[in-house]
Amino acid sequence: MTSTVPATLASKIRNRAALIEIIGGYMASQSLALAAELKLADHIHDGRVTSAQLAEATGTHAPSLHRLLRTLVAVGVLTEPTPGEFRLTEVGEQLRTDSPNSLWAFTRFFTNPTLFSSWQQARHSIETGECAFDHVHGKNAYVHLAEHPELSALFNVAMGQESRASAQLVADGYDFSGVRTVVDVGGGDGTLLAAILGTHPHLRGVCFDSAAGVAEAAGVLAAAGVSERCEIVAGDFFSSVPGGGDLYIIKSVFQDWDDENARKLLATVRAHLPAGATLLIVGSVLPDTANTDNPVMFYTDINMLVTAGGRERTESEFRSLLADTGFTVEWCGHGAAGPLSLIKAVPAS
Ligand SMILES: C[S@@+](CC[C@H](N)C(=O)[O-])C[C@H]1O[C@@H](n2cnc3c(N)ncnc32)[C@H](O)[C@@H]1O
CATH class of the missing domain: 1.10.10.10 (Winged helix-like DNA-binding domain superfamily/Winged helix DNA-binding domain)
Incomplete structure (x- = not known):
């Protein structure tokens, strides 16, 4: 027929x-x-x-x-x-x-029942603007991770796996010639610093994250052969950040936080930024209008609402957060690190 x-x-x-x-x-x-x-x-x-x-x-x-x-x-x-x-x-x-x-650990983490159970309550986020993960588990995701070392290790490795390609693009694409010490704020398992220090032998680094966040960093930095040029520091980036750097990188961190917390983090960095130092934000920058070019950005944005209480941002949203906290944007490179963008900012004069 x-x-x-x-x-x-x-x-x-x-x-x-x-x-x-x-x-x-x-x-x-x-x-x-x-x-x-x-x-x-x-x-x-x-x-x-x-x-x-x-x-x-x-x-x-x-x-x-x-x-x-x-x-x-x-x-x-x-x-x-x-x-x-x-x-x-x-x-x-x-x-x-x-x-x-x-991306094995990444797959395991993002298909984990801990996140799925939050998604089953996603309506709570859409109705209230609050984080469904906190509603379901009674605490913020990072508090939950700190209490569950196995899941936290999986998360750290997952973030490292997700970072690997863009880390090398940052290492290769950004001009580090005038930089001596890079402080990676929320540096996780050290994947970004491993790529940067591995590519630029003149640099020293500081991998700064919570105690749970840096738990895997020593192994990653040692495997890259850069341990001797990199210090690992545990602390709370809402209270302070290590001194002594001339480039402060914050990669894939702001999407975890609402505007109030994002401002708090930027204000902390601004307060501790040594004279002459630069801030480099690495992360997704949303287009002004939604489209189908890169659905993952929008998945991540809604996932941040549901599981972290944070959000992805447009360039103008980043610019206003930075202006509010005493920074001026020098340059914004959309897609400068593959799916991720770079925003270079300095203290406002
Ligand atoms: C989404 S991960 C990104 C990690 C890494 N920058 C990357 O791109 O792979 C966010 C990081 O922020 C860290 N973090 C969350 N709250 C923190 C705090 N209060 N102080 C320091 N680090 C924190 C987490 O431990 C985690 O490593």
Whole structure:
């Protein structure tokens, strides 16, 4: 039977499929969560490519695992080049635990039930403007992490994995020639400093974060061979930041906080900034109007509302926070670090 679908019906079918695919987003996300939990990418990389081999390695039910594997093909993580044999795509390679581009910890953290349970109460955020995570768990996410060292370690590694590509872009793209000491405020596991100090042997660094936040930093800095030029300092960036730097970098931190806390952090940095020092903000900068170019920015923005009580910001929103706290923006480089932008600011005269 040959059938010709009228153009208007074909477009209706396409539109329905597009919406239904978005509705299934959580199924794709949960399938990825399972793939990461079962370390399927590691097993496939090691040559276990059939559902029977993978089921044996993971202690799962082979016919059901087969259906999960097919779903992972459908979302672009695996391929099935010959019936019943699965391989990793370039996207799927990132699910390996030992890949240089691994996003395994990132996948595990962002599909964690602690975050999912907050999303189930997202309506609370939309109705009240308050953070659903705090509503569900009774505390801020960073307090929760400090109380759960295993989850905190996963978060630190996840942030490091997410930072790796943009860290090297900052290290390669920013002019560090006149800089001697870089203080990374909220520097987490040290991934950014490892890239910067590794690329610029004349630099020294200070990785500053909470005690829970710096717990993984020594290992990352040692692996990069830069420990001798980098100090790790634990503290609260709402109270003070280490002195002695001439460049203060704050990467992917402001989105965690509402405007009141973002101003408090900037005011603390401003109060402790040595004479002649510069502030470099690295992070997402939202376009003035929403679009489909980079949905992840908008996912992150709403995720910050739901799980952290923070927000992503436009350039003009950053400029007014900086102006309120005694800084002048010298330069804003949209997309200067891949998906991230750079904002260079100095004390207002
Ligand atoms: C989203 S992570 C970004 C980490 C790192 N800059 C990166 O880009 O990978 C935010 C960081 O802020 C740190 N942080 C949160 N509250 C803090 C506080 N009061 N004092 C110091 N660091 C804090 C967290 O521990 C975490 O490492």
